[in-house]
Amino acid sequence: MVIEAKAKQVYASGVKPIWCPGCVLGETLVISNPSAKQIQEVEIGEKVLTAEGVYKKVAAKIVHHHAGLMYKVRVKSFGAISATPEHPFVGVKRIRKRKHNQVFLEQKIEASHLSKGDYLVFPIMGEIRDMTALPISYTVKEKDTRSKSLPAEVDVDEDLLRLAGYYIAEGSVHRREIIFSFNKNETEFMEDVKSLMKKIFGLDGKVTTRKREDYNGADVVFNSSYLSEVFEKMFGESAETKHIPHEFMFLPIEKQAGLLRGMWRGDGCFMKAKAQYVTISMVLAEQVKMLLLRQEIVPIMHAEEEHGMHKKAYRIYVSDCEDYNKLAEIVGVEGRRNGRSVSGSSIIKNGRVYLPVSGIETFQYSGPVYDLTMDSQDHTFVTNVTASGNCGDFGVFAAITKALTELNVDKSNTMIVSGIGCSSAMPQTFSTYGMHSLHGRLLPVASGARLANHDLTVIGTGGDGDGYGIGVGHLIHTARRNINMTYIVMDNETYGLTTGQTSPTAMMGHKTKSTPFGAIEMPISPLALAISAGASYVARGFSGDIAQLSSLIKGAIEHKGFSLVDVFSPCVTFNHDNTYEWFRPRIYKLDEANHDTSNLVLALGKAVEDAQTNWEKIPTGLFYKNERPTYEDLDIALKNGPLVKQPLPGKEQVLKILEENR
Ligand SMILES: Cc1ncc(C[n+]2csc(CCOP(=O)(O)OP(=O)(O)O)c2C)c(N)n1
Ligand code: SF4
Secondary structure: OEEEOOOOOOOEOOOOOOOOOOOEEOOOEEEEEOOEEEHHHOOOOOEEEOOOOOEEEEEEEEEEEEEEEEEEEEEOOOEEEEEOOOOEEEEEOOOEOOEOOOOOOOEEEEHHHOOOOOEEEEEOOOOOOOOOEEEOOOOOOOOOOOOOOOOOEEEOOHHHHHHHHHHHHHEEEEOOEEEEEEEOOOHHHHHHHHHHHHHHHOOOEEEEOOOOOOOOEEEEEEEOHHHHHHHHHHHOOOOOOOOOOHHHHHOOHHHHHHHHHHHHHHHEEEOOOOEEEEEOOHHHHHHHHHHHHHOOOOOEEEEEOOEOOEOOEEEEEEOOHHHHHHHHHHHOOOOOOOOOOOOOOOEEEOOEEEEEEEEEEEEEEEEEEEEEEEOOOOOEEEEOOOEEEOOOHHHHHHHHHHHHHHHOOOHHHEEEEEOOOOHHHHHHHEOOEEEEOOOOOHHHHHHHHHHHOOOOEEEEEEEHHHHHHHOHHHHHHHHHHOOOEEEEEEEOOEEOOOOOEEOOOOOOOOOOOOOOOOOOOOOOOHHHHHHHHOOOEEEEEEOOOHHHHHHHHHHHHHOOOEEEEEEEOOOOOOOOOOOHHHHOOOEEEHHHOOOOOOOHHHHHHHHOHHHHOOOOOEEEEEEEEOOOOOHHHHOOOHHHOOHHHOOOOOHHHHHHHHHHOO
């Protein structure tokens, strides 16, 4: 497996972790900013749409070889997506077979656990960014005396957007000419284009039918090398690269209606039973889909493979009666359809579309599969079909990588030690030294490594079961010894690897295979435990906030002494209570609440605030930090350096020590 990260040193090992990833085929389309592109082409730092309907940066891209079963999941309207069996989709379980759900409870559902009728979620981009003026910039050519100069800016109103729509659908640029090609009968649209070009850019156009006699087309032609340059830059150079400028995608829907009107008049049509838009630009097809969704119209997407001289085409249909009439109203078409909405079709609610699964097939595949780790609170990314989610441990991986990169830690002098659990797969994913030890025993191993080599950067990584269950005794003693190391606990409040049993941090009432009637024990408070045991750096992060988490990990690595970084790292497969969505409204940051990190009593208070507020308020950030001597500073033998670096005592010295201690 290859995990790409922008690092001075490459910290990724290329070994596949076991975490439940959203692995899909390389050609899967991802909704990125400003376009849509195959996942294999997406780069770190690029923005991609998340299940929240907002764009976030890609923190890491993961590729690994998969050999075995793949699931091809088909949904109504948006087509199919192929994924590995454990791929967690953002979905909703269908409650009654032939009836739509009243309530849509979203969860991450593995591809192999989906059934026909369940819903997959596609978020509608909700952000609105209005623009009133659009700057027009072009290269002034002194020799070009024929092109009139253009206004420095134009109003972004319904007129401009309708004109943009006509151009995207029917426009082309030929040297200094801007040509809008229509059918001869579409005189109304030709007149509309002429008056819009005159009003907005002051340009006069003429209609020409200069082609063959049997040709049914007519062109409206404008002469301006300046506007040709502007339009090519804004809307793409050829029919295949045509696109809507990204900033137009955020405009209020009233303005976007103008865009749809112009586009549909150009490349769309209204038939008896459906409206249709055709384009050979894949990016444009995805953008039209999003524009329609923002108008609460669910299109049916259909890709038509290349055949003969015909390029691959994307057909966008609107067939639901209500949607058809809504679109007719927007485009200004008179015909209306009577009838009810199509049963069994998609539902728009809460800023998302719930698309019923219409079929699931399996097939064998051997080759690369891809996944993205997002710098987002919910760790999801959106493909052209639906949103996918990831195990929180990917976020922790990305945060550790970021911290090591920013500190430029020497990987040949770093050791990552783990216990056993999903989270304990971390050492394999890094190209540092590492050891996958025994369940609950990572701290003694890590302590040994540090005491044997005081120059080594030692990082322990494990789960809550590992560290707060079977290994809790070691936590207390390593903390009180103040061993100079960093301990990162991926706290998912469950035993992930063993398929979801109750862990020591599980909340009371949490139902699992091991507590089918709900947990009856109080959850442990790991931060309070660590602070009271003597840990000198105690922090808590969230794998949905990579920026905060990596800075806490950086602080922990730089700190001299024992550092605990507890991380809420949701298990998307087995813990459906403590999800990204559950954490988000409850979490707040201590550094924004003027917390005094040097005050032990206050830190203890903050450490139990989550349980005290019945999990309404969950602080994250640095709880407590103090500088005190480490174990290796105080130990009589180790304070002179690791034993391996000290000269061996001679026979006389050994005898003297024995004599003194008789
Ligand atoms: C001594 C011992 N007891 C039990 C197990 C079985 N076991 C493996 S992982 C695990 C729990 C993992 O949970 P956690 O540490 O929270 O990590 P996660 O998988 O959730 O990341 C258990 C009980 C074991 N491997 N060794
Ligand atoms: S912790 Fe949960 S989501 Fe993560 S790899 Fe393990 S089972 Fe999968």
